[in-house]
Amino acid sequence: MAEEGKFKVTIDGIALDVAPGTTILNAARQIGGDIVPPAMCYYSKLEGSGGKCRTCLVKVSKGSEKDPRPMPKLVASCRTTVMDGMEVQNITSPDVVEARKGVVEMLLINHPLDCPVCDQAGECKLQDLGYEHGADQTRYEFERRTFERIDIGDKIQLHMNRCILCYRCVYVANQLTEGREHGVIHRGDHSEISTFIENALDNDFIGNVIDVCPVGALTDKTFRFKNRVWFTKPVEAHRDCPSCSGKVTLWYKGEEVLRVTGRKDEFNEVDEFICNTCRFDKKKTADWTLEEPTPVDKQSVINANHYENFTPPAVIKEDTKLQAANVEQLARVERLK
């Protein structure tokens, strides 16, 4: 029996007591691990998000203690609240896995397969989802939906072709910034993210649309084609910022900061939104106080360049005595290099 005022919910056989009104997705996130349904559009920090991408579908095999009938169809876990005694199947149900494969295929119908070019590759949720659930071949034979390129300012790059219409960026613009600056125009298959009469986005927090975008539709123009994500090394850092928390992740290549993003948790959601000054203008190590290397998931491609120290120890010990004794020879070798 559940605690007083709490609902007992069982997800993939793991029981948990949660407060009434919690969604199945958030209950699963409290448990953590493999059983958390993936989410492309739901963002816990953005009010009203979710219910669009259908990747978080789960099967409710028992509605509640009072009404134990299963729900007739798979439900979107980000929008379905728990009931007392509810039993949910996620990865234990073949139906869910099959449905999710279909959803991924749907999302990829109009998404261009240009991962080698895309800057998001390596930290793209759709890419991960495709690897985990998708088919290895596309069955789509028709022309993909394409758009004219729209310039939305010098800091943010919009690739409308890659957009999966999760609406997260629209919620960011609505909820974080004053005055709505961009939105979705047209309907259904023709919908696209755009600014009103192609206004440049210049609000102080608008850079966060880059972080919330699950695919490469909104990317950092200052990082455009600079490097691949898996060759850069993430380091946690902070600074005294008058407008935001100043807690960020710096993406290093050698000594150079290539990109600044907000800190993301295991569900790929930023902890605290950061301002444009931190994101686009502070790209020197001197601007930041470094904390520690960002913990990277073991399976992540970013781990391909795994490291433990800030500066890895030299392979050969420096021997100044030896170097001084062989100045002439070293100079000769240096010339030959």
Next chain:
Amino acid sequence: MQSLSNRKKVLEQKPMNFWERMYLPAIAKGLGITIRHFFKKIPTVKYPEEKRPYSKNFRGQHSLKRDEAGRERCTACGLCALSCPAEAITMIAAERKKGEEALYREEKYAAVYEINMLRCIFCGLCEEACPKEAIYLDGPHVTAEYLRKDFIYGKDKLVEPAFDIKKLIQDKSN
């Protein structure tokens, strides 16, 4: 000790007889072998002027391929560098400008692409990793150099020459 395989052959050493002590027949025999080789086919291959046929799956020098329209296939995705166990590959990407559509296949291309041939172990993993069929190890052996810096091959050495049918016909007719 007793032999395990029982195939040991014990050689006897006998004192030489008269003919053997004269050495002359042995000298004639030895010279005969030498002279016979004058008339045999020479097996030496004078590399690099002369080349032995390579096996079909021989992995030699890399080449960066072009597509059927002569555009460079490489998009600098970095998967070859990621897969490279010897960390021999580096690259710098750049964005294709307007008017360069005939040069590069995608909107991103490798402005600098370098392979350190001293590091490369010719395993062919870059070939396997490439999603754009842009790199193949189909060249000959990498030649020797005097300086280490000359082993770092840039795009000038790696990109295959553009296929120009007009030039080819002209060369043939000359």
